[in-house]
Structure formats: structure tokens, C-alpha cells
Amino acid sequence: MADYPDRKVRDAQMRATINQKLVETGEKERLKELLRTKLIECGWRDQLKAYCKEVVRQKGLEHITVDDLVAEITPKGRALVPDSVKKELLQRIRTFLAQQSNI
Amino acid sequence: MSLVGCPHLSSFKASKGTRPYRIIQSYFVYCCSPENRKRKATACLCHICGSHGERLHSCLHCVFFGCYSRKHIQDHAKSKRHHLAVDLSYGAVMCFICGDYVYDRDLEYIAREVKTKAAKSIGMKHALYCPWEPTQREVELLRKNPKRRKITENSTIGLRGLINLGNTCFMNCIVQALTHTPLLRDFFLSDKHNCEQKRSGQCLVCEMSRLFQEFYSGLRSVHIPYRLLHLVWTHARHLAGYEQQDAHEFFIAALDVLHRHCKGMNGNANTNPNHCNCIIDQIFTGGLQSDVTCQNCHGVSTTIDPFWDISLDLGPSNITPTATSNNSSTSNSSLTTISDHGNLFNGDISSSSLLSQAIESPTSLLDCLRRFTKPEHLGSHAKIKCCKCQSYQESTKQLTMKKLPIVACFHLKRFEHSNKFRKKISTYISFPNELDMTPFMSPYRRQNGLNNNIQEMDIFSTSENKYTLFAVVNHIGTIDSGHYTCFVRQHKDQWFRCDDAVITKVAQQNVLDSEGYLLFYHKQVLEYE
Numbered sequence: 001m002a003d004y005p006d007r008k009v010r011d012a013q014m015r016a017t018i019n020q021k022l023v024e025t026g027e028k029e030r031l032k033e034l035l036r037t038k039l040i041e042c043g044w045r046d047q048l049k050a051y052c053k054e055v056v057r058q059k060g061l062e063h064i065t066v067d068d069l070v071a072e073i074t075p076k077g078r079a080l081v082p083d084s085v086k087k088e089l090l091q092r093i094r095t096f097l098a099q100q101s102n103i
Numbered sequence: 104m105s106l107v108g109c110p111h112l113s114s115f116k117a118s119k120g121t122r123p124y125r126i127i128q129s130y131f132v133y134c135c136s137p138e139n140r141k142r143k144a145t146a147c148l149c150h151i152c153g154s155h156g157e158r159l160h161s162c163l164h165c166v167f168f169g170c171y172s173r174k175h176i177q178d179h180a181k182s183k184r185h186h187l188a189v190d191l192s193y194g195a196v197m198c199f200i201c202g203d204y205v206y207d208r209d210l211e212y213i214a215r216e217v218k219t220k221a222a223k224s225i226g227m228k229h230a231l232y233c234p235w236e237p238t239q240r241e242v243e244l245l246r247k248n249p250k251r252r253k254i255t256e257n258s259t260i261g262l263r264g265l266i267n268l269g270n271t272c273f274m275n276c277i278v279q280a281l282t283h284t285p286l287l288r289d290f291f292l293s294d295k296h297n298c299e300q301k302r303s304g305q306c307l308v309c310e311m312s313r314l315f316q317e318f319y320s321g322l323r324s325v326h327i328p329y330r331l332l333h334l335v336w337t338h339a340r341h342l343a344g345y346e347q348q349d350a351h352e353f354f355i356a357a358l359d360v361l362h363r364h365c366k367g368m369n370g371n372a373n374t375n376p377n378h379c380n381c382i383i384d385q386i387f388t389g390g391l392q393s394d395v396t397c398q399n400c401h402g403v404s405t406t407i408d409p410f411w412d413i414s415l416d417l418g419p420s421n422i423t424p425t426a427t428s429n430n431s432s433t434s435n436s437s438l439t440t441i442s443d444h445g446n447l448f449n450g451d452i453s454s455s456s457l458l459s460q461a462i463e464s465p466t467s468l469l470d471c472l473r474r475f476t477k478p479e480h481l482g483s484h485a486k487i488k489c490c491k492c493q494s495y496q497e498s499t500k501q502l503t504m505k506k507l508p509i510v511a512c513f514h515l516k517r518f519e520h521s522n523k524f525r526k527k528i529s530t531y532i533s534f535p536n537e538l539d540m541t542p543f544m545s546p547y548r549r550q551n552g553l554n555n556n557i558q559e560m561d562i563f564s565t566s567e568n569k570y571t572l573f574a575v576v577n578h579i580g581t582i583d584s585g586h587y588t589c590f591v592r593q594h595k596d597q598w599f600r601c602d603d604a605v606i607t608k609v610a611q612q613n614v615l616d617s618e619g620y621l622l623f624y625h626k627q628v629l630e631y632e
Contacts, residue, residue: 019155023140023143023144024141024143025140026224029222029225030225033227065203
């Protein structure tokens with residue numbers, strides 16, 4: 001257990017390095033666009049949009065903020081992402097990382 | 104939530120303009136150059152806690168990055184009275200006085216412009232998704248035509264029987280399969296065919312266009328495809344007359360004529376026969392890789408040929424598999440590459456031991472495909488001159504899928520013609536509703552041979568190789584006389600049996616239990632171009 005905080009620091013550093021690589025190469029934007037199209041194709045976007053409309057209608061347009069909406073739809077949004085989409089994104093990230101020699 | 108900006112943003116714009124927003128947008132949200140991306144990668148960290156996630160925002164008034172989730176940007180706004188901030192993931196503007204994101208037309212235009220430029224800089228100009236916004240003219244058209252046709256679950260739009268004009272069931276079943284090909288339907292219903300020879304009445308593509316309009320007009324009466332038949336007789340003379348014909352032969356002939364008539368319209372047809380972009384080639388053409396390995400030096404010679412369908416053997420013996428090349432003239436000019444080192448995985452040890460296994464009659468589509476893509480020993484009577492060691496040697500040949508078509512048509516060779524006998528093979532061959540082509544793709548199949556390791560496959564498998572069944576053509580009867588019918592899929596999972604003029608609803612299991620002759624599969628996911 002003694003080395004636990006140490007590992008946590010290392011993990012955080014690794015995450016920061018990976019993020020830096022993803023941004024630098026433009027891969028992050030590509031992944032975001034891929035995710036966007038996949039979510040549109042599988043109907044996720046339409047489902048969430050319908051749910052957002054319902055939430056806004058219930059609370060009233062004048063009384064709702066983006067933060068309220070985000071808090072309300074996030075659990076449902078996460079749950080509705082199909083496994084196949086997650087798998088494909090993971091696959092793409094793995095491939096990308098395998099190509100990076102200096103991480 | 105305000106739709107027209109807010110007074111605080113308006114007064115900011117009045118005093119400082121939109122330049123601060125544009126700078127943040129193009130340097131830290133959507134970067135347009137490698138230098139900017141590098142800067143974003145290293146500098147976009149919260150000035151308080153150093154994190155890069157947590158919904159990072161940039162102050163619009165001064166140089167300060169702070170994360171939203173941990174309230175560091177909020178603290179900054181409060182202490183410095185800098186009330187506007189830009190979200191660094193999406194570029195939206197937050198006003199802390201109003202307590203919400205605000206939308207401003209000028210800033211949205213800037214964001215869109217910068218975003219497009221950034222996408223181009225990393226080579227994804229085609230992939231960028233833009234939601235459809237009707238133009239002025241489209242809005243007008245929509246207003247003038249207020250009637251909307253809504254397709255409900257039990258709508259029968261798209262289903263029409265076809266009169267048999269004298270042994271023309273071979274044509275009717277292919278017409279049913281083609282009219283239910285999703286991408287082809289979308290092409291014709293959106294009126295994409297611009298014909299150069301409009302008035303000649305000779306263009307088969309124009310006739311297909313009319314046929315699609317007929318099928319999806321909402322009429323339920325039987326359609327009489329006499330014009331189509333006449334055009335087929337004119338353009339494919341070998342199919343003329345009232346004799347029984349082979350549905351597969353008709354399918355290939357129809358694609359060929361359609362492809363030729365499409366060529367007339369995109370003009371540059373003669374420049375490169377291998378890269379036709381007509382709708383037929385976009386939908387039906389795949390690429391088949393053939394690797395011939397010399398048994399002496401293990402040099403591999405690779406050719407890639409276009410195909411429109413895959414013909415699969417059903418008999419027990421090891422008959423050479425064939426794929427119908429879509430055009431005899433194009434197959435001569437196919438690409439040829441020669442790799443200069445032998446492939447160890449495909450050496451004689453593995454392939455000959457595999458070939459010595461008894462080959463049994465296939466019982467499923469997957470069996471057929473495994474056999475189709477299996478390395479085949481060409482034997483001593485068929486020695487080929489090796490391009491590498493320049494001598495005549497025995498070799499092995501393997502066919503694999505280099506490029507998958509959007510619609511894959513599998514032809515089960517039920518009609519056997521040899522010089523000794525002619526017979527029909529009526530064995531039941533099972534086929535799945537969903538098909539993953541990954542195991543037959545060149546990179547996977549060449550590496551793994553026949554070793555069907557499922558876990559290995561997982562790495563290669565993507566949704567891009569997955570297909571769903573949408574039409575099946577069946578033949579009832581003997582090799583000399585019989586009748587063709589067709590199953591088509593409608594909506595997402597409803598199946599209908601089309602027997603000339605009669606259409607009946609059936610369960611999916613009926614389709615999967617049938618004696619399939621032609622199987623049509625559609626890709627589940629389409630790549631953007």
C-alpha cells in the first residue's frame with residue numbers, strides 16, 4: 001500500500017501525456033468526430049434530443065440552465081451509449097497509442 | 104437560457120469586438136495548424152490545479168484558464184469581475200452574471216468558420232458532420248407542399264407485385280431485390296440520375312428511376328414491367344425471348360447494362376476503368392485479392408480484381424472457386440503488385456497440411472466462404488512462371504477480400520454444368536441474418552490461415568465489416584424448369600415473399616430456412632466519403 005499514492009501520480013502523468021499526444025496530432029478531434037457520427041447513426045443523438053426537449057418542457061425554457069440540463073441527462077446519456085460504439089472507440093485509441101513510440 | 108446573447112456579452116462586444124473570441128477559438132478550441140495544436144496540448148491546463156479535463160474554460164477578458172467542475176473559473180470570474188468565459192472543448196460562451204451559456208450569432212459564425220478550417224487542417228473535411236439546414240428555396244418548397252408522407256410500421260409503401268410476362272420470374276425476383284436495396288432506393292428516390300440521353304428512351308437507368316418511383320408511389324396494384332423487359336431484350340440480347348433464364352445471369356447482365364448507361368453521364372469513363380464512381384460501382388463493387396505463392400522461393404505475387412458478386416461452390420470436391428469479374432475488359436488491366444519477400448505464414452508447411460484435410464460438402468454460407476478463401480495448391484500440371492525466381496514452379500493460390508462492397512451478393516452454385524452431367528444441388532445451406540466478413544478479409548485471413556481463433560478476430564473486427572441480410576432469391580424446381588421467388592426485407596425487420604404478382608408477409612425464420620440461391624447482404628455501417 002505504501003506505493004499507492006506514487007502510482008496515482010504516475011497514472012495522472014500518463015493520462016496527461018496521452019492527452020497531450022492526442023491533442024498535438026489532431027487525433028482527439030478525429031476521435032470526437034468519429035464518436036459524433038457513430039452516435040448519430042445508432043440513434044443516440046435523437047434519443048437524447050427527445051429527452052432534452054421533454055426536460056426543457058417540464059421545467060420551462062425560462063427556468064432551465066445548461067448545467068441543469070447536463071446534470072439531468074448525463075446518467076441516461078452515458079447508459080444509452082451502445083457497447084459497440086465504446087468498443088470501436090477503445091480500439092481506435094489502442095491503435096493510436098500503439099503507433100506512438102515515445103510514450 | 105438566452106437565445107439572443109445577453110446584455111453583458113453585447114457590451115463586451117461593443118467595447119472589444121469579436122477578436123478576443125476569435126483568438127481563443129482558433130488557438131485553443133479548434134486549432135488550424137500544427138504549431139497551434141502543440142501549444143494547445145501543452146498550455147491548456149487549469150492555472151489553479153493543472154488538470155486538463157474537468158471542463159476547462161478560458162477567461163474572455165484576460166489570459167486565464169480554469170476548470171469548471173472544480174469551480175476554478177468561477178472563482179476567477181468572481182474575484183476579477185471577469186464575467187465571460189469560453190468553454191475550451193466546444194467554444195460556447197458562459198456568462199457568470201446570467202449564470203448560463205449564451206448564444207450569439209456573430210460568435211457562432213466565427214466558431215463554425217474556424218471549426219471547418221481546423222477540420223481541413225487535419226484532413227477530415229469530408230467527414231465533418233453538418234446538420235441539414237434548409238435553404239431559402241427548400242423552405243419555400245416545403246411551404247408550398249405541406250403534405251408529408253410518413254412511413255409507419257405497417258405501411259406497405261415499397262411493396263408491389265410484378266406481372267409475369269412469360270417466364271420472366273427470373274427478372275421479377277431481381278427487380279424486387281434491387282428495389283429493396285436501401286442505398287439504391289435512396290439514390291433513385293432523391294432523383295440523382297441526370298441522364299444525357301433523356302429522350303432516347305433507351306437508358307436503363309432512367310427506366311430503373313421510373314420503376315423506383317412506381318414502387319414507392321404508394322399504389323398497391325400490380326406493376327407491369329414491360330418497358331424494363333423490352334430494354335433488357337434490347338441491351339442484353341442473350342436474355343431475349345420467352346425461355347427460362349438464370350436469375351444470377353440476369354442480375355449480372357442488369358448491373359452491367361446499368362453500369363454502362365451510368366458511364367454515359369459522368370463523362371470521364373474512359374480515363375480509368377478501375378475507378379468508376381457510378382452508383383452501381385459505388386454500391387456493388389468489391390476488390391478480391393489473389394495471392395500466388397511460389398513453392399520454390401516463397402515469393403508472393405498479388406493481384407486485385409474488382410467483383411460484383413461471389414460465386415460459391417456447393418459440391419464435395421475441390422472445384423476452383425470463381426468470382427465474376429464485372430467487366431472482361433477491366434480484369435485485363437487489373438492492378439498487379441509483387442511483394443519481394445516470401446510470406447512465412449503462407450509457406451508450404453501450413454498450407455499443404457491444411458489442403459490434405461478431406462474437403463466435405465459445405466453446409467453453411469460460412470463454410471462456403473472459408474473454402475473460397477482457402478489456400479489452394481495449383482499442382483504439378485499447372486505450373487506458373489514465378490516473377491521472382493523466373494522459373495516454372497508449383498504454387499498455391501489464395502483469394503481474400505481486399506475491399507468489401509456495400510452490398511455483397513453471394514451466388515450459391517446450385518446449377519452444376521459439367522460435360523458429363525447437369526444437375527441441381529438442392530442441399531440446404533444455412534445463412535445468417537447478420538454476417539461478419541472479418542475472417543475473410545485479406546489482412547486477417549492471410550495471417551491466420553484456417554486458424555479460426557475468435558479472440559484474435561476480435562482485434563480485426565470492426566462494425567465496418569458487418570452485414571445484414573435484406574433479400575434472398577429462391578429457385579423451386581429442377582435444372583430444366585422451375586420458378587423463382589424472392590424474399591425482401593421492409594422497414595427494419597419485416598420480411599415479405601414476392602412471387603410475381605403475389606406478396607405475402609412471412610417470418611424471418613421462413614427466410615433463413617429457405618433454399619437460398621442468391622443472398623443479398625447490406626453493410627450495417629457506411630463510411631463517409
